[in-house]
Amino acid sequence: MLSTSSATFRRIVGIAAIALATALLSPIAASQAAEPSYLFTVDSPLVKVKPGKAEFARIVVKSPRTTQFTDRPEREAGSIGTKIMLEAFGWDEESRRLRHYPNAAVSIDGMSQVVEVRRATKAPGRLVLWVRGLEGPLDKMTGPGSIFVDNAPAGYATQTLLLPPTQAPYVLFGLAGPRDGVAITLVENAVLSPDGTWSGGTTVQIISVSPESPTAQLTWTNMQGQMEFDIEFALERVPDGLLISMNGSQTLEGGAIPIDTGTVVPSYWCAAAGEPC
Numbered sequence: 001m002l003s004t005s006s007a008t009f010r011r012i013v014g015i016a017a018i019a020l021a022t023a024l025l026s027p028i029a030a031s032q033a034a035e036p037s038y039l040f041t042v043d044s045p046l047v048k049v050k051p052g053k054a055e056f057a058r059i060v061v062k063s064p065r066t067t068q069f070t071d072r073p074e075r076e077a078g079s080i081g082t083k084i085m086l087e088a089f090g091w092d093e094e095s096r097r098l099r100h101y102p103n104a105a106v107s108i109d110g111m112s113q114v115v116e117v118r119r120a121t122k123a124p125g126r127l128v129l130w131v132r133g134l135e136g137p138l139d140k141m142t143g144p145g146s147i148f149v150d151n152a153p154a155g156y157a158t159q160t161l162l163l164p165p166t167q168a169p170y171v172l173f174g175l176a177g178p179r180d181g182v183a184i185t186l187v188e189n190a191v192l193s194p195d196g197t198w199s200g201g202t203t204v205q206i207i208s209v210s211p212e213s214p215t216a217q218l219t220w221t222n223m224q225g226q227m228e229f230d231i232e233f234a235l236e237r238v239p240d241g242l243l244i245s246m247n248g249s250q251t252l253e254g255g256a257i258p259i260d261t262g263t264v265v266p267s268y269w270c271a272a273a274g275e276p277c
Contacts, residue, residue, distance in 0.1 A: 040149040047145035057138040061127040108145035174265040181210035209235040241266040
């Protein structure tokens, strides 16, 4: 059995390792050093890690107490509501989805596991996180513990679906960041993940739009000539993020489908500033 001093030393080492791991997983470019980079700590008398399929798991936190602190660009610390922390990552209470998937580390009895937070729900005295292990499947754990969450700005990690799939296995995604640009990616054979997001597949073309270059053209035909995209994209700043307008056509085996629509891609930078893009 560990002595009190040994247990305390082990916890300090564990926390230091978590801080280092979180920093390595979410680096901040020197040019972004002026942006606030908060670390949130959620302490609880009882944390349960419940493994699911593959690397997915659920973390149940009883009576969470949340602290926010930073030393960039100036020193700041204080207790905040857990909902406020979730909202910093674009949390939608109804869908439980987070627009930005933050890295986090869950520590119980000096042992830590690094995860990516996908969804969350908050009820009185209870916080539940749906996560993906960044180092493989998670171990089952129970006990008093803490969760460390980093919001280091790096753009939203969640791809926004711009064009739903048709009969053909092609999907268009938009991803905000850095700053107010959007990368638009055409992906073949993307698959639906258990948490409702699209992943995998093969990238066949990437274009980008930004305030400096607000329009771009995507023209692509697959090798068999069965599928063709001819779409013009235009970017516009709106209060909720960056509006991507699409005008053109999608052709499948000779049949053309006109495209005239738009989708808002959430921007971390707009949310962090608390003002329209």
